[in-house]
Amino acid sequence: MLLKRLIVCLDVRSKRVTKGIKFKGNVDVGDPVEMAERYCNDGADEIVFYDITASAEKRPIDIEMVAAAARRVFVPFTVGGGLRNVVDMRHALLAGADKVSLNSLAVEQPDILHAGALAFGRQCIVLGMDARRVGKSLHFPSGYEVVTHGGRCPTGLDAVEWGRRAEALGAGEICLNAIDTDGMRTGYELEITRKIADAVGIPVIASGGAGTVEHIADAFSTATADAALIASMVHSGEYTCSGIKKELAEKYHLPVRLTSN
Amino acid sequence: MLAIIDYGAGNLTSVKLAFERIGASVLVTSDPAKISAADRVVFPGVGSAGSGMNEFSKRGFKEVFRDAVAQGKPVLAICLGMQMLFERSAEDGGVAGLGILPGTVEAFNFSAESRIKIPHMGWNSVHFNQQHPMMKGIRQDDAFYFVHSYFVAAGTPAVTIGLTEYGGFKFTSISGQRNLFATQFHPERSGAVGLQLLENFLSWDGQVCC
Numbered sequence: 001m002l003l004k005r006l007i008v009c010l011d012v013r014s015k016r017v018t019k020g021i022k023f024k025g026n027v028d029v030g031d032p033v034e035m036a037e038r039y040c041n042d043g044a045d046e047i048v049f050y051d052i053t054a055s056a057e058k059r060p061i062d063i064e065m066v067a068a069a070a071r072r073v074f075v076p077f078t079v080g081g082g083l084r085n086v087v088d089m090r091h092a093l094l095a096g097a098d099k100v101s102l103n104s105l106a107v108e109q110p111d112i113l114h115a116g117a118l119a120f121g122r123q124c125i126v127l128g129m130d131a132r133r134v135g136k137s138l139h140f141p142s143g144y145e146v147v148t149h150g151g152r153c154p155t156g157l158d159a160v161e162w163g164r165r166a167e168a169l170g171a172g173e174i175c176l177n178a179i180d181t182d183g184m185r186t187g188y189e190l191e192i193t194r195k196i197a198d199a200v201g202i203p204v205i206a207s208g209g210a211g212t213v214e215h216i217a218d219a220f221s222t223a224t225a226d227a228a229l230i231a232s233m234v235h236s237g238e239y240t241c242s243g244i245k246k247e248l249a250e251k252y253h254l255p256v257r258l259t260s261n
Numbered sequence: 262m263l264a265i266i267d268y269g270a271g272n273l274t275s276v277k278l279a280f281e282r283i284g285a286s287v288l289v290t291s292d293p294a295k296i297s298a299a300d301r302v303v304f305p306g307v308g309s310a311g312s313g314m315n316e317f318s319k320r321g322f323k324e325v326f327r328d329a330v331a332q333g334k335p336v337l338a339i340c341l342g343m344q345m346l347f348e349r350s351a352e353d354g355g356v357a358g359l360g361i362l363p364g365t366v367e368a369f370n371f372s373a374e375s376r377i378k379i380p381h382m383g384w385n386s387v388h389f390n391q392q393h394p395m396m397k398g399i400r401q402d403d404a405f406y407f408v409h410s411y412f413v414a415a416g417t418p419a420v421t422i423g424l425t426e427y428g429g430f431k432f433t434s435i436s437g438q439r440n441l442f443a444t445q446f447h448p449e450r451s452g453a454v455g456l457q458l459l460e461n462f463l464s465w466d467g468q469v470c471c
Contacts, residue, residue, distance in 0.1 A: 002427060003384045003404055040452060045384055071278055075452050076406060096274045098450065121308065123380050123408045172380070201378055226383070257384045257404040259453065 003255045004220045004248070005045040005227035006241060007205060008234055010035060012081075013053045015065065019183065019235050029235045032065060037072040039234065043241040043259040047077040048101065048175075048229065054082025055104065055149075061088065063095050070096020078126055086115050093120060101175060103128035104148040107155050107162075110169055117170025122202075127171035131159040131192055132179045144192045151179040163196045174200060175229065177207040185211025185232055193223035205229050213244050217252040263463070264299035266326070267291040268316040270341065272307045272449065279449035283460050293325040301462070302329045304443075306341025310366065310411070311353030313341050323359065330361055333440045335467040337459075343436060343443035344413060352411050362436060362443075363416030369427070377428035380410040387423045387434050387446065394465055395422075395442050398457045405446035405455060407434070413445065440467030 010017045010032050017035055018026035029035070036047045049069065051061045061082035069077060079092050080101030089100045106113055106127055116125045129146055132154075136143040144159035163174050176196055178189035188206045197204040203226035206219035210230045219225045233239045248254045265276055267289050280287045280303075288295060296302060304326065306313055317323065330336055338346055350356045350366035358366065371377040384404040389396055407425070412432040415421045422442070423435030434445045442462070448455035 001385065002381065003386075005383055070274060071282070074275075074279055074282065074450065074456060076450050094274060096278060098275070123382060173382075201376070203378060203382060226378075260400075 001255050003045075003257050004225075005205075006043070006216070006245060006248075006256065007046040007048055007227050007229045008036075008039045008044045008241065009048045009050065009207070009229050009231045011050050011052050011231070012062070012065065015062065017235070018052075019232055033068045033072055035235075036069055036077070039241055040073055040075050043245055043257065044075065045257060046075055046227070047073055049077065049079045050101070051079070051081035060084065061092055063091055066092055066095040066097050080126070080128055085112070086119050089116055089120065089124075093124060099124050099126050099173070101126040101128040103130065104153075106166065106171075107146065107148050107157065110165065113166055113169040113171050117172065122170050122172035125171050126173045126175055126205075127163070127166040128175050128177065129159065129162060129166075130177050130179050131189075133189070133192075142192060142195050144189075147179060159192055160195050160199050163200050167200045167202050171202060173203045173205065175205040175207050177229075178209060181209030182207075183232060184209055187211065187215040188219045188223065188225075188228070190218055190223040193219060193225055197224045197226075203227060213239070213247040213251070216244065217248055217254060220248075220254050221252070262299050263287050263301045263303065264296050265289045265303045265305060266296060266317075266322060268313070268320055268322060270306045270308055270313060270316075272305050272339070272447065275447075275449045276303060276305045276339065279456060279459055280463075283456055283463065285459075285463055291320055293321045296322065296325045296329060299329070299334070301335040302326070302337070304336065304338040304342035304345070306339060306343075306345065307408075308341055309353055310341065310344060310350040310356045310358070313345060314356050314358065317345065326359070327361065330441055333467050335462060335465045336441045337462050338441070338443035339449070340409060340445060340447060343445055344411060346436070346441070346443055347413055348416070350411065361441070362420050362438065364420065364433075364436075365414050365416070366411050367414050368411050369430075371428050371430075375428060380408055381427045382408045384451075385425050385427060385434075385446075387425050389423050389435070391422050393422055393442075393469060395458060395461045397461050399454055399461075403454045405434075405444070405448065405451040407446045409445060439469060
């Protein structure tokens with residue numbers, strides 16, 4: 001049986017992992033590669049590195065960091081931030097990344113999803129989608145609008161429609177990050193996660209808001225997400241990946257990968 | 262020396278780094294002579310069967326690879342590499358494979374209502390149905406990482422070493438015979454258990470008798 005995945009997200013700023021609330025007030029929590037290795041050894045199923053300052057600093061993704069991670073991370077890992085075109089994507093994949101995550105760029109140039117899928121296969125292309133609750137309307141039938149640049153820029157796109165379109169263009173997976181709950185640790189936005197999971201035929205990753213193991217269990221069972229992305233829960237030291245997975249298996253009877261160490 | 266065949270497939274870096282992690286000295290090469298000279302051979306693969314077979318033939322690997330298998334060198338094939346060992350693949354409108362193992366490669370075919378996603382992507386358990394020296398330190402039903410849309414339909418049960426279930430359907434996730442061991446999953450992306458399998462390959466003499 002295919003197992004539910006627990007993904008740890010590392011937001012990297014100036015080569016250090018930071019964690020903020022709703023993209024603000026970031027604090028330093030450690031070295032990205034060291035942390036990624038530790039999480040893998042503790043049972044993380046995948047790692048995501050977001051080079052969160054690359055775009056703002058108008059530089060490509062930190063390839064050195066990607067290459068360093070590839071030497072120490074032996075589970076699939078995704079990189080995002082600072083990818084401007086297919087050439088940048090190729091560099092990241094050649095450095096050892098398994099997938100690339102496209103967010104604002106995909107909104108600005110949707111064809112990049114198609115070009116990426118054509119060049120590397122759709123399994124390499126993750127659509128990162130930041131969504132904000134705006135209430136149901138003619139323009140936003142799902143009640144959620146896609147936003148970019150850490151929530152600063154509304155796009156006018158309905159989240160479900162954008163998910164469907166991204167799939168048709170070539171996205172192989174959607175990481176849905178709810179802006180309203182990001183870093184709040186009050187639980188994922190289950191409603192929009194479920195709507196997107198129902199609307200597309202590709203895996204959906206719930207992101208933004210996990211604070212307890214129950215939140216993760218809800219993302220898997222109520223929202224039918226294929227994977228759940230966490231950050232603060234483990235960065236704070238309050239939880240471990242192995243502890244979370246043990247509880248998901250024993251208390252919630254969810255199919256997860258349990259490692260012996 | 263362990264040689265990784267470079268025919269333009271996508272996961273060379275991760276396979277090489279995983280072997281280096283466990284202390285192997287690795288040569289990534291597109292030179293058929295170096296493949297011939299190697300003690301053990303890794304046939305990696307990410308991509309489509311059509312372009313994979315095409316590049317493999319174009320670079321003159323078919324003969325040296327067959328020879329390596331025939332000489333009894335331990336050979337590990339991964340993902341598309343495993344699929345290319347069989348007679349024929351349904352991918353890209355139909356592609357002839359190397360025909361080293363009996364069977365074909367078919368597309369997963371689930372009804373739309375089943376909502377079963379393709380590719381089969383993520384961690385799934387592998388059930389060994391034969392004792393094999395490559396299993397050392399690996400538990401029955403341990404999970405490995407998969408990404409694929411096509412699967413091997415083995416021509417005889419004898420070449421199926423491991424099985425995996427997806428969407429209620431069981432497929433061959435490990436195949437092989439004698440000195441040939443092939444996985445549909447990616448050991449280089451399967452954490453500690455994947456590295457264990459690669460370590461087993463480094464110490465394997467190519468014999469299957471236990």
